[in-house]
Each structure stands twice: as structure tokens, then as C-alpha cells.
Amino acid sequence: MIKTDILIIGAGPTGLFTVFEAGLLKLKCHLIDALPQAGGQCSEIYPKKPIYDIPAYPEILAGDLTEKLLEQGKQFEPGFTLGERAETIEKLEDGSFIVTTNKGTKHQAPVVAIAGGLGSFEPRKPLIHNISDFEDKGVEYMIKDPEVYRDKRVVIAGGGDSALDWSIFLSDVAKEVTLIHRRNEFRGALDSVEKVQDLKNQGKINLITPGEVTGILGDPMDHLKGVVVSQADHIEKEFEIECDHFIPLFGLSPKLGPIANWGLEIEKNAIVVNNALDYQTNITGIFAIGDVNTYPGKLKLILCGFHEATLMCQAAYQIINPGKRYVLKYTTVSGVDGFDGTRKEAPKAVVKAIN
Numbered sequence: 001m002i003k004t005d006i007l008i009i010g011a012g013p014t015g016l017f018t019v020f021e022a023g024l025l026k027l028k029c030h031l032i033d034a035l036p037q038a039g040g041q042c043s044e045i046y047p048k049k050p051i052y053d054i055p056a057y058p059e060i061l062a063g064d065l066t067e068k069l070l071e072q073g074k075q076f077e078p079g080f081t082l083g084e085r086a087e088t089i090e091k092l093e094d095g096s097f098i099v100t101t102n103k104g105t106k107h108q109a110p111v112v113a114i115a116g117g118l119g120s121f122e123p124r125k126p127l128i129h130n131i132s133d134f135e136d137k138g139v140e141y142m143i144k145d146p147e148v149y150r151d152k153r154v155v156i157a158g159g160g161d162s163a164l165d166w167s168i169f170l171s172d173v174a175k176e177v178t179l180i181h182r183r184n185e186f187r188g189a190l191d192s193v194e195k196v197q198d199l200k201n202q203g204k205i206n207l208i209t210p211g212e213v214t215g216i217l218g219d220p221m222d223h224l225k226g227v228v229v230s231q232a233d234h235i236e237k238e239f240e241i242e243c244d245h246f247i248p249l250f251g252l253s254p255k256l257g258p259i260a261n262w263g264l265e266i267e268k269n270a271i272v273v274n275n276a277l278d279y280q281t282n283i284t285g286i287f288a289i290g291d292v293n294t295y296p297g298k299l300k301l302i303l304c305g306f307h308e309a310t311l312m313c314q315a316a317y318q319i320i321n322p323g324k325r326y327v328l329k330y331t332t333v334s335g336v337d338g339f340d341g342t343r344k345e346a347p348k349a350v351v352k353a354i355n
């Protein structure tokens with residue numbers, strides 16, 4: 001059982017900033033995210049796009065913003081359960097909650113902050129009749145640990161940034177990389193397309209376009225052995241490729257998912273909160289912040305998530321420390337005491353007599 005003060009569901013920008021604001025109040029956080037990495041939409045959908053409306057950053061890449069948020073929260077030693085979806089919630093008699101993931105990991109906290117954005121991202125799966133038989137037996141829809149593919153034969157399908165970037169990365173790790181896309185044209189960053197072209201010319205990536213994986217080979221009780229590819233050139237032809245892994249990267253579609261069944265008030269796929277006060281939901285102790293919530297005038301922007309996280313933490317403090325008064329102090333005055341023993345503070349004023 002993982003125990004913490006605030007259990008945050010969703011490690012997007014809102015969840016990550018909550019760690020910092022909670023840390024200032026000496027509250028410890030643990031984050032659960034269905035994705036294998038932190039950053040939410042910023043790292044999954046548009047890591048290389050510049051954002052122009054983060055206060056004090058005239059321009060910052062979404063991936064860099066994620067790095068900065070992680071760095072800012074690191075001193076408060078957050079825990080992470082990544083690659084697991086929060087599935088069920090149970091309220092105990094003492095008012096605390098137990099949240100269990102799809103992999104059975106249990107977390108307990110007196111306060112739950114849902115920062116689930118548009119919901120948990122579910123992979124778009126190709127329509128191959130026997131694909132589900134080989135999930136986790138060689139078929140993976142996300143790359144969690146690239147080392148799994150070291151010296152293996154890998155077939156990647158897809159035509160976007162993910163398929164291009166992972167093909168480039170794995171060309172240095174795997175024994176063999178084949179990239180299959182149903183069109184000749186790729187929809188990704190120009191430099192990635194050019195890099196794949198270079199690697200193809202060097203014989204480091206096998207490129208099959210236009211082509212489509214239409215079958216999986218192997219015994220469903222065992223690991224996959226290969227894939228069937230249909231290639232619609234001038235004449236339609238079908239052939240087999242032996243491989244150890246098949247990774248379809250067709251994007252992710254967000255779904256509110258299991259959270260929708262937690263008894264929370266939902267309006268148009270978003271969680272209704274009390275925005276006049278603290279972004280609490282209809283269940284005491286469960287808050288919803290960032291893109292996942294709704295209230296009159298809601299804007300789905302990163303800076304709004306930051307603001308909501310800040311106010312939510314004040315209410316969480318009251319739940320965790322009943323009756324205790326918290327006096328807001330500027331970080332410029334109080335400094336920041338990390339849970340890791342670090343201390344940041346502005347230089348003290350010098351007291352010195354002047355003759």
C-alpha cells in the first residue's frame with residue numbers, strides 16, 4: 001500500500017505543479033498516470049511544439065515545460081506510479097481513500113486530486129482480428145522501456161511523429177527495425193522524416209510504404225513470431241516478416257474512463273467542481289483540477305490548471321490538518337525547504353552599522 005497526503009491522478013502539467021504547491025504546505029504527493037511518462041498532453045501529443053502563454057516564458061517547448069515542472073517538484077520527492085490507470089476508489093470510515101490501478105497497485109490518501117485532463121489515453125488499435133491474443137506477448141501500443149527491444153527484431157506501424165521518432169531511436173538499439181505506413185507520405189516533423197530517409201539509405205531501417213500489417217503470426221499461447229503485411233503497390237501482394245515485437249503507434253484517444261463511474265457529478269465528460277471555493281467535487285476530499293473539471297467560465301489552459309492546483313492545496317491542508325491555521329508566506333520571504341533536505345532562500349539582509 002502506497003500512502004501519501006495528496007494522491008494525484010494524472011501527471012500532466014496540473015498534477016506536476018500540484019506537487020510544488022503541496023510541498024510548500026509540507027504535504028507529500030504521489031502521482032498515478034496511465035502513460036509511461038509524466039507530462040500529460042504536453043509530452044504525449046506535442047512535446048516539440050512551442051507554447052507562448054505560460055507566464056514568464058515568452059516561448060517554451062511543451063517537452064521542456066514538463067522537464068521544468070519535474071525539476072521544480074523534485075525537492076518534494078513525489079512518488080510515481082506510471083503506466084497504470086487508476087481504476088477504482090473506495091472511501092474508508094476514517095475519510096481516507098484507497099485508489100487501485102488496473103495492475104492492482106493500491107494507494108491510500110486522505111485527499112485525492114483528479115488532474116486527469118481529457119482522461120486516460122487509450123491507444124488506437126489496428127483492426128487485426130487476432131491482435132488482442134498477442135498483447136503483452138510481443139504486441140505493444142506504447143514504448144515504456146526501449147531496452148526491451150535491445151537486439152530484437154521490431155516492426156513499427158504508423159505515419160506520425162511517434163512512429164518516426166521511435167523508429168529513429170530504436171535503429172540504434174534493436175537488431176532490425178521495419179517501419180510500415182499505409183501511405184508514402186509521413187505526417188511528422190520534417191527533420192524526423194529526413195532522418196528516417198537517411199537511415200533507410202544506410203540500411204538501418206527497412207521502410208515499407210504503402211503497406212499495412214493485416215495479421216499476426218504465432219501461437220496465441222506463446223510469443224508472436226511475425227506479422228503479415230499487405231502491400232498495395234501496383235499489384236496487391238501479401239508477405240510475412242519474422243519479428244519479435246510489433247508496435248502499432250496510431251495515436252492515443254483520451255477517455256474519461258473508470259473515473260466516470262466513481263459517483264462524481266459529470267457534465268459533458270468533465271467533473272463538476274465548486275470553483276467559488278476550492279475545486280472540490282460532490283464527494284468531500286476528492287478535488288478535480290485542470291482540464292478534467294468544469295465550472296462556469298472554465299478555460300482549458302495550462303495556467304488555469306496551475307491556479308486551480310494552488311487553491312486546491314490550501315483546502316487539502318485544512319482536511320489533513322483540521323483546525324490548524326496556515327498563514328500564506330511568499331517564497332521570497334519563507335524560502336523553500338525541500339523534503340530532500342535542500343533549502344532555497346533569498347540572501348538575508350545584512351545588519352551592519354554605518355559609521
Ligand SMILES: Cc1cc2nc3c(=O)[nH]c(=O)nc-3n(C[C@H](O)[C@H](O)[C@H](O)COP(=O)(O)OP(=O)(O)OC[C@H]3O[C@@H](n4cnc5c(N)ncnc54)[C@H](O)[C@@H]3O)c2cc1C
Nearest residue numbers: 010012013014033034040041086116117119120290291302
Ligand atoms: C496540440 C495542443 C496544443 C496545446 N497548446 C496549448 C497552449 O499553447 N497553451 C495552453 O495553455 N494549453 C495548450 N494546450 C492544452 C494543454 O495541453 C492542457 O490544458 C493541459 O495539458 C492540461 O493539463 P492537465 O494536467 O490538466 O491534463 P493532461 O495534460 O491531459 O494530463 C492528464 C493526465 O492524466 C492521465 N490520466 C487520466 N485519467 C487517468 C486515470 N484514470 N489513471 C491514470 N492516469 C490518468 C492521462 O494519462 C494524462 O497523462 C494544448 C493542447 C494540445 C492538444
